[in-house]
Amino acid sequence: MTPISLGIHGGAGRLGRRILALALEDTRFSLRGVIVRKGSAALGQDAGVLAGAKPMGLLATADARTLLHCDVVIDVSSPAAGAELAGLLAKGGAKALVTGTTGWTDVQDQALRQAAKDMAILLSGNFSLGVTALVHQVQEAAARLGPAWGVHIHDRHHSAKKDVPSGTALMLADAVMMGWDQSVTPKCLSLGRPLEEHPTRGEIIITADRVGEVVGTHNVMFYGAGETLCFTHTAQSRDIFAQGALHAAHWLYDKPPGLYGMEDVLS
Template sequence: MTKIGIMGVAGFMGRMIAKQVHEHPKAVISGGTVLQGSAEEGIEIATLCQLHGEAVKTVSDPRSVISASDVVIDFTLPEVTVAHARIAAECGTAFVAGTTGLTPDLEADLAEAAKTIPLVYAPNMSLGVNLLFDLVKKVAAALDDDYDIEIIEMHHKRKIDAPSGTALGLGKAAAAGRGVSLDEKGVLSREGITGAREQGQIGFATLRGGDVVGDHTVIFAGPNERIELTHKAASRDIFAAGAVRAGIWAAGRKPGFYSMTDVLEI
């Protein structure tokens, strides 16, 4: 049984991950963190997440959970995730980071921790989206700059970062297929008199509203035709299930900075 700790277990994703771990035949919840002084501190995870048989209680000390786990899963906030990854590196605990909105510097901090522990980092943990990453890279490599690349994403109105981490991941996949850098070719937003679209750009459009779990479309708009690759998430269960799968995969592996493509072997 893989002992899985859940950072931010009281959050929406944390509760879903707890449910997935609880139901998995090869995993067990080893602990979960909550904010110090919160109403959720010190209560049984079974009560918090409406499970049965999970007697372990929530704590506010991340080190105690990390040190007691084979792997921890983190969907908290960028700076918090990196701080937890540093503790995991000190404890020798495998780490799965599903938090989005990390800056390049914070991603570099995760990569540093991965020199000591197995660390899986992905902007999206679903099987379908990771297949989409692979498809986008292949299509971008097959088509030249006559095909303009535009990425459209929509999420619920509570999402705090834009474009989504998944959209940026799709942009990186497209850039990799073209052999260019997204930092140089990406256009994250447009407004005002922008002038004609420059050839080779990778554009983004962000929509927010309602309770949309996550819709992503990559458009390759060429002369007289348009190719569209789309993924629509109907439930966050796919992200939680993917994270647990990544956690079980990472536990006991050699140190390295892994992605979901490594986990899924695609």
């Protein structure tokens, strides 16, 4: 089978470098493009060196148009850059985009959905297969327990993570609301602020902290009358996200235009 030509947008970041490194070892893919932001120290560097491997003759660039010839592009950049990329790829006739960017504004989200009319786009705040299963289980628990229970979601990540709460925490809150079949505005406490009181019936509270080099831990706690139900996912290695992104890219590359999620990959 001919390898899938792959582009990586956001190749200089922590996750981008791991995706890059694993892609170079994966015979399902042929790396064809690596994009970094303008002004990045990685600009002009060899992609192999960025991945911690031998030089391969492919240089990192800031010109996203070089990704138009790729079968699949994986984006792990920023909401603004990701939304711009989606529009560029859709207009340029690209086939598929996997994006793990979180923190979209309503305008950026709409731009992504518009692009999905012309190409296959997989959007996920977390590429972990375990987290994908967790989201499903949380939705199922919420549906069975109903809004008579309150929910506390806590996310813990490394100190360099910018978005608070995490995209995964928001995904989990959405899963609760889908299970309840009703919309609730989650109460997001400021970074590092502890939970002082358990959530009341039908309430969702999200807390977060950023500590050292923690890869990622998410806890979901349902509080009922005299009992508590807890779900936990802990990531020991950032490689699970990189592997999940590549798994998603392999699944997506021959799919028709539309907006997909990691739950589709596991279905």
